[in-house]
Amino acid sequence: MKYIKEHIMFIFPMLAILLGIESSMVFDRMSRDYEKDLKADYSMLVLANTPMKLSGFQQLDRRISSMSRIEKRTIVQEMAQGMSGISAEDIMQALPHFYTIHFGRYLDVQEIDKIKHALVASEGIEKVETFGKSHNSSYHLFIFIKVVLWTFVGFMTFTSLFLVIKQMEIWQFSHRERMQVMEIFGASTMLRSGILFKRAMIDALIATVLTSGLFAFLRFVWIKQSHIDLLMQKEALLFAYEDIAILGGIAMSIVITSVIIVVIGSKERKL
Amino acid sequence: MANIISASHLTLGYGNNDADIIKNANFKIKKGDFVFITGPSGSGKSTLLRSFYGQLRPKSGNLLVGAQDMGKISKKKLQELRTHFGIIFQDYKLINEWSVAKNVVLPLVIAGYNADVQETQAKRLLKHVKLSEHADRLPLELSGGEQQRIGVARALAKNPTLILADEPTGNLDEYSSNVIWDLMENANEQLDATVVVVTHRIPNIFSIPYRHLIIENKGIYEVH
Numbered sequence: 001m002k003y004i005k006e007h008i009m010f011i012f013p014m015l016a017i018l019l020g021i022e023s024s025m026v027f028d029r030m031s032r033d034y035e036k037d038l039k040a041d042y043s044m045l046v047l048a049n050t051p052m053k054l055s056g057f058q059q060l061d062r063r064i065s066s067m068s069r070i071e072k073r074t075i076v077q078e079m080a081q082g083m084s085g086i087s088a089e090d091i092m093q094a095l096p097h098f099y100t101i102h103f104g105r106y107l108d109v110q111e112i113d114k115i116k117h118a119l120v121a122s123e124g125i126e127k128v129e130t131f132g133k134s135h136n137s138s139y140h141l142f143i144f145i146k147v148v149l150w151t152f153v154g155f156m157t158f159t160s161l162f163l164v165i166k167q168m169e170i171w172q173f174s175h176r177e178r179m180q181v182m183e184i185f186g187a188s189t190m191l192r193s194g195i196l197f198k199r200a201m202i203d204a205l206i207a208t209v210l211t212s213g214l215f216a217f218l219r220f221v222w223i224k225q226s227h228i229d230l231l232m233q234k235e236a237l238l239f240a241y242e243d244i245a246i247l248g249g250i251a252m253s254i255v256i257t258s259v260i261i262v263v264i265g266s267k268e269r270k271l
Numbered sequence: 272m273a274n275i276i277s278a279s280h281l282t283l284g285y286g287n288n289d290a291d292i293i294k295n296a297n298f299k300i301k302k303g304d305f306v307f308i309t310g311p312s313g314s315g316k317s318t319l320l321r322s323f324y325g326q327l328r329p330k331s332g333n334l335l336v337g338a339q340d341m342g343k344i345s346k347k348k349l350q351e352l353r354t355h356f357g358i359i360f361q362d363y364k365l366i367n368e369w370s371v372a373k374n375v376v377l378p379l380v381i382a383g384y385n386a387d388v389q390e391t392q393a394k395r396l397l398k399h400v401k402l403s404e405h406a407d408r409l410p411l412e413l414s415g416g417e418q419q420r421i422g423v424a425r426a427l428a429k430n431p432t433l434i435l436a437d438e439p440t441g442n443l444d445e446y447s448s449n450v451i452w453d454l455m456e457n458a459n460e461q462l463d464a465t466v467v468v469v470t471h472r473i474p475n476i477f478s479i480p481y482r483h484l485i486i487e488n489k490g491i492y493e494v495h
């Protein structure tokens with residue numbers, strides 16, 4: 001019973017850290033995915049007096065990744081039919097060239113404004129229209145949630161780290177005699193703390209398996225009956241196999257750090 | 272023969288503001304010596320031994336153990352030095368979660384010997400201290416005298432250059448005490464170990480030559 005309690009006291013804070021980190025990773029993946037969708041949707045309309053090439057646009061701003069010319073001939077021909085004495089060619093001459101441009105990544109409002117100004121300021125470009133501003137408020141909400149989540153996770157990690165170290169100190173205390181005897185006989189720090197290490201490693205492994213297991217369950221089982229459409233299309237975001245490695249790595253570093261803090265921090269007591 | 276311990280103007284004490292326990296002591300212990308250290312209770316016998324194995328640094332003066340200046344020795348060097356010692360405590364200081372056999376080979380575990388070597392050496396050592404049949408038991412299942420024999424076997428495990436014993440028979444009956452003294456004599460004679468034993472009483476029957484240092488009024492003197 002005491003044995004189980006001691007392990008739980010170590011596994012719980014460890015779980016808190018790993019669950020927090022995994023949640024942040026999932027949220028990060030979701031917001032990146034969302035950015036990608038936004039980026040794909042986003043374009044600017046440019047009216048130019050002179051014909052433009054992609055390289056010409058890119059000279060104005062390197063974030064521009066592609067462009068397409070809007071074909072105006074059909075419209076112009078229809079216009080010409082309704083007007084006597086003016087040929088389609090004349091209208092073609094009078095009208096500017098229309099382009100839509102796309103970007104390599106998601107841009108926020110400030111960036112869009114900057115690009116717009118840079119484009120308008122250049123010779124030959126008459127007007128720039130931007131769309132898609134409606135996306136922006138939900139994007140900012142995303143960023144806000146991300147900051148809040150990371151702050152929360154950071155705080156929880158910090159607090160849990162204290163609990164992990166406290167528990168490690170309790171273990172060390174219960175093995176103090178043994179470790180001191182070993183020290184008297186010339187055992188290295190590494191050898192003396194081996195027992196702490198082994199215990200902590202086992203618990204770190206358990207915490208990693210539990211966390212990965214939970215998120216894998218969410219992805220492979222729970223999601224299918226969740227009826228949350230938004231998630232059902234993006235189930236892969238909920239869990240990735242490399243998460244196991246990342247969580248395991250983090251758990252191991254926590255164990256190593258706390259062993260070092262506890263063992264190095266303790267001085268030799270006189271027997 | 273070369274000195275294994277050499278003290279000049281050695282002063283020992285715990286806090287810088289506390290009274291000195293040993294003051295301005297001068298003595299030498301040569302390789303191969305068998306030395307008894309006696310003195311009243313609280314005179315600083317255990318304190319002196321602690322300075323030998325580096326748990327207490329000299330407050331002032333000089334203490335050389337092996338070739339090491341114990342006032343300046345690094346953690347790493349101290350660790351290495353200790354692997355050449357065999358230390359025996361009045362209260363045994365066995366690892367109670369470990370079997371008798373594993374306790375006995377602790378110095379070999381620390382030196383990184385493999386399990387096979389550990390096993391054969393455990394057998395040899397336990398036979399030497401006549402505890403072969405208890406190899407798989409836990410220390411607390413044995414009597415005080417038996418536990419101290421484990422302590423002695425552990426101290427002898429890696430053929431130590433220097434054996435330091437703090438009242439090794441303090442809590443033991445006469446029979447067990449005699450067994451312990453035999454083992455110590457044997458270590459000194461057969462294994463060439465230098466032996467320093469703190470005791471409140473030198474045994475009546477002792478068959479090998481020995482020296483006797485006494486702690487009195489913070490000083491250390493040779494008794495002839």
Ligand SMILES: Nc1ncnc2c1ncn2[C@@H]1O[C@H](COP(=O)(O)OP(=O)(O)O)[C@@H](O)[C@H]1O
Pocket residue numbers: 270285286292310311312313314315316317318319
């Ligand atoms: N860890 C310690 N911290 C402070 N004082 C100590 C400590 N250990 C022993 N002393 C003091 O040092 C003196 C000598 O103790 P000790 O060396 O144990 O004597 P002995 O072994 O001769 O009986 C005593 O007055 C004791 O109170």
Ligand SMILES: [Mg+2]
Pocket residue numbers: 316317318437
């Ligand atoms: Mg004492």
